[in-house]
Amino acid sequence: MRKKTIQVILTKDVQKLGKQGTLIKVKPGYIRNYLIPLKLGKIATPSLISQFELQQRESEVKQIHFSKKCIINKELLENSGKFTIKKKISENGIFYGKITKKHILDLIIDNVDLTIDLNKNQLELPEMKELGEYIIEITLTTDVIAKINIEILPE
Known part of the structure; x- marks a missing residue:
């Protein structure tokens, strides 16, 4: 049966x-x-x-x-150069406040003409407490990940 x-x-x-x-x-x-x-x-x-x-x-x-579209946006992000953020710093080189995902997202949206919408959940931030350069990963899809450089300078 x-x-x-x-x-x-x-x-x-x-x-x-x-x-x-x-x-x-x-x-x-x-x-x-x-x-x-x-x-x-x-x-x-x-x-x-x-x-x-x-x-x-x-x-x-x-x-x-x-x-x-994601591949095109990845190239746009990676070819846009360094993004700079100016922060007030203390005497020992540590800046006041915190750099948030929203802050970086606004910086990207203002400087790069993307054809897709980004949200803050797509950003992977390292711990940023001092001046210097940091690499931020933006996950556009599971296969496409863009890396951008953020430089934090004293105000």
Whole structure:
């Protein structure tokens, strides 16, 4: 006797099964008792499968386009030279206040014409407490990481 499975398209992320839009095979009882009542999946009809494949192709095209934009922005950031920040310093060379991700993000946005939006969660800051040069990493995508130089000078 052969085990029967039904193709299902997930409408939401389901742990251990897959992400939204994934086409999977499950047993009839699982879909009837769990996925459909909780609105986590739909039975894959031929029209839904073709619609799903079309959405997959569109998302791949969008992802490729976004990756190209990120590479262009990485080059813009890395070719923009040093960014300078002037801070008041104490007698022992340590500056007052703190340099935040928002401060650096505003500096980048003011000086570089980017084609994508950055947020402060994409910045990786080292601990900056003294004057000098620091390298900041900006994660545009998981594959594309830009590095910029920040120089902190006395005011």
